[in-house]
Amino acid sequence: MKLIRLAAKNLLRQKRRSILLGSAIAFGILFVTLINGFTGSFIINVGENFSNLLAGHIFIDGVEKSETGKELYIIRDDSALMDAVDASGIDYRFLTKRSEIRGSLLFEGNGINQSIVGADWSRESYFKERIILKEGSFDNMADPQALIISSKIADRLQVELGDRVIVKMQTYTGQQTAGDFTIAAISIDTGLFGSISCYANLDYVNELLNLAPDEYLTLGIYLPELVDTEPSTDSLIPELEKRISLFSRETAGDENPFMAILEQQEEEEWEGIRYRLSNINDILSEVEEIVRILNIASIVILLVLFAIIMVGITNTFRMVMFERIQEIGTMRAVGMQRSEVRQLFLLEALFLALFGLAAGYLLTAGAMGILSSIYWGVDTPLFMLLKNGYMTFTITAGQILLNIAIVTLLTLAAAFRPSDKAARLEPGVALATEK
Amino acid sequence: MAIVSLKNVKKTYPLGKTEVKAVRGVSFDIARGDFISIAGPSGSGKSTILNMIGCIDVPTEGTVELNGHLTSDLNDREITRLRHKFVGFIFQSFNLIPVLTVYENIEFPLLLGKNVPAPPERKEWVNYLMDEVGLKDWTKHRPNELSGGQRQRVAIARALVTKPELVLADEPTANLDSETSEAIIGLMKKVNQDMGTTFIFSTHDPTIVDLAEHIIRLRDGLIDSEYRRDTEGGR
Numbered sequence: 325m326k327l328i329r330l331a332a333k334n335l336l337r338q339k340r341r342s343i344l345l346g347s348a349i350a351f352g353i354l355f356v357t358l359i360n361g362f363t364g365s366f367i368i369n370v371g372e373n374f375s376n377l378l379a380g381h382i383f384i385d386g387v388e389k390s391e392t393g394k395e396l397y398i399i400r401d402d403s404a405l406m407d408a409v410d411a412s413g414i415d416y417r418f419l420t421k422r423s424e425i426r427g428s429l430l431f432e433g434n435g436i437n438q439s440i441v442g443a444d445w446s447r448e449s450y451f452k453e454r455i456i457l458k459e460g461s462f463d464n465m466a467d468p469q470a471l472i473i474s475s476k477i478a479d480r481l482q483v484e485l486g487d488r489v490i491v492k493m494q495t496y497t498g499q500q501t502a503g504d505f506t507i508a509a510i511s512i513d514t515g516l517f518g519s520i521s522c523y524a525n526l527d528y529v530n531e532l533l534n535l536a537p538d539e540y541l542t543l544g545i546y547l548p549e550l551v552d553t554e555p556s557t558d559s560l561i562p563e564l565e566k567r568i569s570l571f572s573r574e575t576a577g578d579e580n581p582f583m584a585i586l587e588q589q590e591e592e593e594w595e596g597i598r599y600r601l602s603n604i605n606d607i608l609s610e611v612e613e614i615v616r617i618l619n620i621a622s623i624v625i626l627l628v629l630f631a632i633i634m635v636g637i638t639n640t641f642r643m644v645m646f647e648r649i650q651e652i653g654t655m656r657a658v659g660m661q662r663s664e665v666r667q668l669f670l671l672e673a674l675f676l677a678l679f680g681l682a683a684g685y686l687l688t689a690g691a692m693g694i695l696s697s698i699y700w701g702v703d704t705p706l707f708m709l710l711k712n713g714y715m716t717f718t719i720t721a722g723q724i725l726l727n728i729a730i731v732t733l734l735t736l737a738a739a740f741r742p743s744d745k746a747a748r749l750e751p752g753v754a755l756a757t758e759k
Numbered sequence: 760m761a762i763v764s765l766k767n768v769k770k771t772y773p774l775g776k777t778e779v780k781a782v783r784g785v786s787f788d789i790a791r792g793d794f795i796s797i798a799g800p801s802g803s804g805k806s807t808i809l810n811m812i813g814c815i816d817v818p819t820e821g822t823v824e825l826n827g828h829l830t831s832d833l834n835d836r837e838i839t840r841l842r843h844k845f846v847g848f849i850f851q852s853f854n855l856i857p858v859l860t861v862y863e864n865i866e867f868p869l870l871l872g873k874n875v876p877a878p879p880e881r882k883e884w885v886n887y888l889m890d891e892v893g894l895k896d897w898t899k900h901r902p903n904e905l906s907g908g909q910r911q912r913v914a915i916a917r918a919l920v921t922k923p924e925l926v927l928a929d930e931p932t933a934n935l936d937s938e939t940s941e942a943i944i945g946l947m948k949k950v951n952q953d954m955g956t957t958f959i960f961s962t963h964d965p966t967i968v969d970l971a972e973h974i975i976r977l978r979d980g981l982i983d984s985e986y987r988r989d990t991e992g993g994r
Contacts, residue, residue: 326867326870326871330856330858330859333858333859334858336858337857337858650852650854651854651856651857653815653854654848654850654854654856655856655867656815656839657813657815657842657848658842658843658847658848658867658868658871658917659839659840659842659843659844659868659871659872659921660839660871661836661839661871662835662836662839664871750815750816751815752810752815752816755810755815755850755854
């Protein structure tokens with residue numbers, strides 16, 4: 325108790341110096357926690373944004389082997405799939421049935437490759453909320469050949485509302501064909517993934533793909549939360565396996581389950597119709613790798629920052645030791661053990677670290693509050709990383725504890741040598757030293 | 760049994776490439792309850808001898824015995840414990856801890872070691888000592904708010920707080936005016952008589968020297984003379 329009180333008083337003795345050192349620690353913490361916080365929400369936001377764009381967290385598509393051995397992507401009859409979804413008992417917000425054209429949009433000599441997603445707009449009311457229109461309206465989707473394109477694509481094609489564009493494409497069996505669409509609305513560009521897709525009516529897309537009205541390519545299951553993805557997948561698989569032939573998602577190691585599906589599809593002998601189940605985490609596994617690298621980078625930044633701060637702390641404690649050399653001699657003379665002198669200095673370092681950490685986390689909370697209240701817009705390349713145009717920060721208790729441990733240990737390590745030197749001073753020598 | 764016994768103690772300090780012989784072979788005994796002055800000009804070895812008696816320095820040759828313990832046989836931890844329990848220090852420049860109040864400075868040695876007295880007992884004893892040295896109204900003041908004489912009174916109270924059998928005072932009046940110096944020595948003498956604490960103080964001030972009952976005069980690291988007022992013996 326005596327050492328704790330004395331250490332706290334000593335730290336307040338040179339307020340400006342303590343504040344400077346504490347501030348250095350605080351800024352280190354601010355910087356690293358902001359990175360940690362942003363990367364922490366990165367995966368959630370990217371996942372949610374992907375889920376919105378792809379209209380689901382779990383996706384099922386059918387692969388049919390034709391008589392010639394060609395693989396055709398189609399769901400002809402989804403009754404078994406619907407039964408499995410019901411039997412699995414998973415809680416979902418809505419189901420989406422989508423078909424997709426991959427082709428070239430052409431207008432007056434301009435052309436661009438696009439994915440045209442056919443959706444049932446009468447069922448996908450939630451999806452309508454996610455697309456922000458710049459021009460036109462969803463009412464225009466009443467036109468069977470209506471098309472919503474992003475502003476960037478509209479600029480590239482130099483089209484306006486009401487213009488008719490041609491699509492050069494293949495049917496689901498691979499035959500070359502063409503169709504035409506009317507520009508019904510132009511949406512705000514939402515970054516890379518927003519501009520590779522445009523949206524049309526499912527029936528017309530099916531017609532162009534040469535699919536029957538009840539057929540489609542992908543069943544999407546939109547779950548209440550991103551975290552529900554794996555449990556729901558686990559519940560759904562056994563029910564699907566009872567009813568249809570499903571490619572296995574089992575992997576030998578850290579492999580992406582979707583890659584395992586593709587391997588089976590290519591390498592195994594099979595015929596008839598088989599189904600592939602993928603989920604948003606298959607896509608996010610690449611993002612997780614980026615997050616992992618960013619987190620490692622933030623730890624490296626923390627270590628580099630603190631290597632610099634440690635030099636400052638070591639030098640300050642050396643100076644402090646010299647300033648207080650007679651005091652150390654006095655304390656040793658009146659009965660303080662070497663270990664207690666060492667502890668006293670280390671406690672001062674500990675308090676400095678705690679002060680810096682507390683200030684750092686307060687600053688971080690403030691900075692996160694400010695950054696997350698700024699609307700960054702949806703037409704920014706950062707869109708995929710944001711939540712509805714706002715930055716969000718998620719940091720785990722484990723990361724906070726790890727950062728606290730690193731900062732505390734490094735501060736103590738920086739102060740250890742001067743503390744040890746102070747402890748080893750002979751009291752007579754310390755008392756006789758003239759400053 | 761003598762409380763302090765020095766036998767042929769020598770101390771040499773390195774000074775660049777040469778050596779300084781601060782103490783050249785000193786032997787004397789100090790009896791329990793003694794009030795002794797070690798006198799001599801600057802550089803005669805007074806502080807070095809006090810430091811060796813107080814175990815904050817070690818002799819190059821010879822032995823120092825403190826309360827029956829041969830200091831050369833003890834390790835640093837044991838010596839620190841012995842110093843804490845047995846010796847009190849008063850320094851020329853007071854050496855108070857600036858961040859602590861008067862009360863806390865006096866209390867500080869009591870908080871060291873394993874047998875820390877209970878708070879009520881500690882408070883009562885520190886308050887008693889503050890009263891004894893005339894500082895009961897200065898409890899919460901910091902050392903920089905006190906005069907030189909007051910600071911030395913704090914140092915005396917701090918030296919006595921562990922109830923040591925021996926108090927070493929190195930030039931305790933060097934930074935004080937003559938009136939305050941006499942008052943400080945008077946206070947030390949009162950404690951010596953009331954508590955039976957042995958006091959050894961060094962000084963080069965002849966008026967202060969004469970206040971001691973037992974005087975050892977040093978010159979160039981050797982005993983020049985030793986005088987006991989009660990026996991009137993000398994050498």
